[in-house]
Amino acid sequence: MLLSVPNEILNRIAFEADSRTRRRLRRTCQLLRDVATPLVFESVNINLSWRRHSSSAPTFLKSLNSGPKLAQHIIHLSLCLPQSFRPYPSRFASEARKKTRDERLDSFDALFLGAISSMVSLKSLFWMSDGESGPHYAKLMFELFGNLPLLSKLKIHGYGNWDVPLSPFRHIRHISFLGQRSNELITFLGYNPDIEIIDAFVWSRSIDDDQSGSISWLFSCLPTGTYSTVKTLRIGGEMLRQLYAYEIPKFIPHLRHLESLTTLINVPDVLWDGLQEHGICLVSLSYHEPTLALLSYLSSYTGLRELSLNMSSDPTNGTLHIASLLPAVITLNSSSLTTVRIVPCHSGAWCLDHPMLDALALCRGLKSLHVCADKARTRVEENNVIDRLLQAFLALWPNLWDLQIDAVSRSYGFEAVRTTASQIHRRILALRFAPLSPERPKVHVSSDFAAYSVIIHDQKNNIHSFKVQYLRHYGEKESWRKYKFWRRSDNTNDD
Secondary structure: OHHHOOHHHHHHHHHHOOHHHHHHHHOOOHHHHHHHHHHHOOEEEEEOOHHHOOOOHHHHHHHHHOOOOHHHHOOEEEEEEOOOOOOOOOOOOOHHHHHHHHHHHHHHHHHHHHHHOOOOOOOEEEEEEOOOOOOOOHHHHHHHHHOOOOOOEEEEEEOOOOOOOOOOOOOOOEEEEEEEOOHHHHHHHHHOOOOOEEEEEEEOOOOOOOOOOEHHHHHOOOOOOOOOOOOEEEEEOHHHOEOOHHHHHHHHHHHOOOOEEEEOOOOOHHHHHHHHHOOOOOOEEEEEOOOHHHHHHHOOOOOOOEEEEEEOOOOOHHHHHHHOOHHHHHHHOOOOOOEEEEEEOOOOOOOOOHHHHHHHOOOOOOOEEEEEEOHHHHOOOOOOHHHHHHHHHHHOOOOOOEEEEEEOOOOOOHHHHHHHHHHHHHHHHHHHHOOOOOOOOEEEEEEOOEEEEEEEEEOOOOEEEEEEEEEOHHHOOOOHHHHOEEEEEOOOOOO
16 A cells, blocks of 8 residues: 555655654655655754763764765754763773773764765754864864865854864855854855855953954955855854944945844944945844934835844933834835834833834734833723734734734833733733634734733634733733633624
8 A cells, every 4th residue: 555655645744744753654664764764864963972871872873874874864963062072981990991992982983974974965064062172083074064065054152262173164155153252263254255144143262352343353354355245144242242433334345235134232323324325225134222324224225024123221302203213114114024023121212102003004914023012001091002903913914923012111120010011911811802813723922921822723613712821020920820711702603
């Protein structure tokens, strides 16, 4: 029977199955083993410290490059280098036993290094280490990885104090680096001018490090006259916390292909002016402390898809004027916006109000929305902006899967914010009586009081349940039992 099933159907069965089922399919027969094996070993996690205590390590390492040759199926590899690569032997161990142990560990190293060249399908490498130095074979290991033909994504999380040998990598398009300032990182970026995604969180090696912490440091090794082609730039850390106005003219050419920018540092307003002047239009922006120059830049074009603004400062008269421009930006990009996050730390002009909601109501393609409300807006009984937001959630945004409404106050006192959070919570509870469209099988809403979900169980009879999944920070004093769930059934059935 199984042999008569077309391979397309077998492949579909294995593709739709979860990881546990795929592993079981491999043990069924040779046919299903051939179908499921590439999916089972598509993503592999190797912890090089396991060899000290795992009896299955030699068998798995041998199978990577011999027998089934599993290495050829690996597309995503996560590699963890332990802090101590060679455990200290017991002081009671004999010299012969120490030699045997070292030969055993050397054989593991050889098996692993021998399998790297067979990882011909590898596209993504995630490397993590917390040691102060790498293994003795680190340079050879990275050279072998660097020669792989399809490897284009490199993710490095180094918590130690040694320069990762990144120079062998010459075909990377996506680099994610979390670690201390490294000359190897700058050399690597100089070797890869065609890189498209840079995600860098860099800190200094010591508190006495007086080297520059400018963002422009990322492109300092590019040859004169050569500019980056980066499309996505996410930056943070104390070594990437500055950008000076005098650097902007030389910095802008590196951003000529930029589409997405995420940063928590304050950049000079001339950067936004420079982006506008050179026609560089971001489709995704995550920033804080918006200025008039920023909103003027966002008003100069259409096509913005993701906008995230986080305001940490207390509103002043100046920010009142700036905040009034935000609805205009949202309205201008209403046909393209899919994600909007406006998250102030204090009550005031950046909180959700009716003009902002009127602009958001035009964004019919919204998928994720995060806003904040204060006491002045939640205590209104008639034409309440939270009630209007929830009505729009059900009626105007069919694709919205993530709605978060948080509470803010002029002060940071727990009780001051909790009062507003409780008001928001009570208005969200009204969703348990709201009619739902059959086209929306799941609805997820959250606040800093609780997380909620609405699930349709029977589309024909419109039977759905409203559930408080769990209580969050400002709802911890409440009893979860009284919020278990409500079920609603629409009895208006023609049958």
